[in-house]
Every structure is written in C-alpha cells, then in structure tokens.
Amino acid sequence: MRVAVTGAAGMLGTDVVQALAAAGHLCIKADRDDFDITSYKATESWLQKYNPDALIHCAAMTDVDACEAQPEQAYLINAVGSWNVATACREIGASIMSVSTDYVFDGTKSEPYTEYDRVSPINVYGFSKAAAEAMVAGSGAKYKIVRTSWLYGYNGWNFVYAILDKAKSGIGYLNVVDDQRGAPTFTQDLAVKLTELLALPHNGILHVTGGEVCSWYDFARAILATAEYNTKLRPVSTVDLNRPARRPANSALNNLALESLGLNKIGSFRDTLDGMIRAYEEKQR
Numbered sequence: 001m002r003v004a005v006t007g008a009a010g011m012l013g014t015d016v017v018q019a020l021a022a023a024g025h026l027c028i029k030a031d032r033d034d035f036d037i038t039s040y041k042a043t044e045s046w047l048q049k050y051n052p053d054a055l056i057h058c059a060a061m062t063d064v065d066a067c068e069a070q071p072e073q074a075y076l077i078n079a080v081g082s083w084n085v086a087t088a089c090r091e092i093g094a095s096i097m098s099v100s101t102d103y104v105f106d107g108t109k110s111e112p113y114t115e116y117d118r119v120s121p122i123n124v125y126g127f128s129k130a131a132a133e134a135m136v137a138g139s140g141a142k143y144k145i146v147r148t149s150w151l152y153g154y155n156g157w158n159f160v161y162a163i164l165d166k167a168k169s170g171i172g173y174l175n176v177v178d179d180q181r182g183a184p185t186f187t188q189d190l191a192v193k194l195t196e197l198l199a200l201p202h203n204g205i206l207h208v209t210g211g212e213v214c215s216w217y218d219f220a221r222a223i224l225a226t227a228e229y230n231t232k233l234r235p236v237s238t239v240d241l242n243r244p245a246r247r248p249a250n251s252a253l254n255n256l257a258l259e260s261l262g263l264n265k266i267g268s269f270r271d272t273l274d275g276m277i278r279a280y281e282e283k284q285r
C-alpha cells in the first residue's frame with residue numbers, strides 16, 4: 001500500500017515511517033517543509049502529486065501549554081489542519097488514520113474512558129483535538145481516529161528523557177505529579193499497531209495505549225529505578241505546578257475496540273525502559 005505520513009519528522013511520525021517500511025508498505029513522508037497542513041491548497045496539491053492509498057495523520061501542535069497561550073494557532077493547526085488533510089484525502093479517495101488524545105476527556109470519570117464516552121475537554125489542546133476528531137469524522141473520507149496517551153519514544157524530547165536528564169545533572173530531588181493517572185505509550189509499539197490497523201476496513205474511533213496505568217510519579221520512579229539513580233522523588237499535586245493548561249486527572253483509556261477486534265494490546269512501559277535509557281545515553285555521546 002502507498003501510505004503518506006504527516007508529521008513524519010515528529011516523535012511518533014518517525015516510528016510510523018519505520019513501522020510502515022518494515023511491514024512492506026511504500027511510505028511517503030511529509031513534514032512542515034513539504035507542506036503546511038493549515039493551507040488547503042498546499043495539502044491538496046501534495047496529496048494529488050503523491051496519490052497515496054492511505055494517510056496516517058501525526059502532524060499537530062502538541063505543546064499543551066503553548067496551545068493554551070495561542071488558541072487560534074492551536075485550532076488552525078489541529079482542527080483546520082486536520083480538516084484540510086481529511087478533505088484532501090477524500091478528494092483523492094485515500095483513507096485517513098488520525099492520531100488523537102486522552103485530553104479530549106475531562107478526567108473526572110472513575111474508570112478508564114471507552115471509545116463510547118462523550119468528549120469533554122478542559123484545555124485548548126483538548127478542544128482543538130476534539131474539533132479535529134469531528135472534522136475528520138465529518139469529512140467524508142474513510143477514517144479511523146486513534147486516541148492514545150502519554151507518548152514517549154526514542155526520537156522526541158519526552159518525560160523519560162527529561163527525568164533521566166534531571167537525574168544525571170545530580171539534582172537531589174525531583175517534584176513529580178502524583179494526581180494524574182494515565183498509560184505511558186511507547187511510540188514504536190503504537191506505530192506497529194497503527195500499521196496493523198491500516199488493514200481494517202471500517203470507520204471509527206479506537207483507543208490504543210500502553211498496557212499499564214500509573215501516575216507520573218510512578219512512571220518517574222520506574223525510570224529512576226531502572227537507570228539505577230538515587231535521585232529522590234517528591235510527590236506534588238497538579239495545582240502545585242501552576243501550569244497554564246489544566247490537565248485531566250484520569251487519562252486512562254480502555255482499549256475496548258482493539259480487544260473486540262481480536263488485536264493484541266500494547267505491553268507495559270516497564271518493558272521499554274532499558275531501551276529508552278540506552279537511547280538517552282546514545283544521545284549524550
């Protein structure tokens with residue numbers, strides 16, 4: 001299959017490109033230098049030129065606090081950009097798989113969110129991604145929306161690298177939030193799953209996350225223990241950090257659709273930490 005990837009130079013996009021190639025697809029990479037998704041003309045002419053059968057849409061404005069500070073930009077890239085990409089896909093008869101987020105929910109549910117729960121975002125990033133979902137679903141293209149959470153991987157700056165960096169700097173203790181829960185998701189695992197999902201014919205929303213739910217505090221503790229750092233952790237609450245954007249307390253997503261399709265779920269973050277630590281050390285050389 002000819003598969004285009006937007007955001008191909010991003011943290012997830014880089015792994016999606018590799019997973020597609022490994023599965024034998026012809027992958028066509030696109031990032032901001034190829035076309036800006038906020039321009040329909042540029043998006044359409046790029047898609048017409050390369051004429052893929054399917055597109056995996058990873059491009060987005062992903063800095064949650066920057067979205068809060070620049071709501072117009074967040075809507076332009078995340079919502080209008082997704083509309084442009086999905087509509088241009090429809091025009092050339094390509095399907096779209098659009099990556100979305102746990103932040104479409106408010107986090108007040110006591111259980112993990114299912115694909116059938118109503119979206120209820122509490123920050124600009126979440127609103128812009130919920131709008132993106134509606135636009136992709138309403139575009140007329142064949143679509144899948146894949147919601148995921150707490151991404152980390154070898155290619156982008158992320159929580160695992162940030163914790164290792166602080167520990168390596170010799171800092172005595174670290175304040176880490178312990179009142180937000182979610183499933184850290186390794187981008188290589190997610191990329192393989194997205195590639196598997198390409199073959200499924202139907203439209204709809206799927207949740208695809210790592211297999212273990214924890215707090216950021218628990219995640220940091222596992223990272224430090226695996227890397228054998230003695231850095232002390234101090235649990236803090238979300239309000240203590242005083243970040244510009246609100247965060248959902250419960251980000252756990254039930255991977256119900258994946259299960260009902262008979263597809264394997266992704267494993268725990270614990271299985272990936274040795275590799276992440278090696279990748280971090282490589283980056284330091």
Ligand SMILES: NC(=O)c1ccc[n+]([C@@H]2O[C@H](COP(=O)([O-])OP(=O)(O)OC[C@H]3O[C@@H](n4cnc5c(N)ncnc54)[C@H](OP(=O)(O)O)[C@@H]3O)[C@@H](O)[C@H]2O)c1
Pocket residue numbers: 006007008009010011012013031032035036037038057058059060061062077081099100101102129148149150151152156
């Ligand atoms: N990171 C997470 O924890 C997380 C959690 C849940 C869901 N997601 C979703 O997963 C997807 C991938 O996230 P990620 O963390 O891999 O993101 P990322 O590393 O920030 O990559 C996003 C990519 O999109 C590109 N991009 C941004 N604006 C663009 C534009 N106007 N036109 C063309 N390309 C543009 C960026 O290019 P520049 O670098 O030039 O801006 C970047 O290469 C996103 O849809 C995100 O919302 C992420």
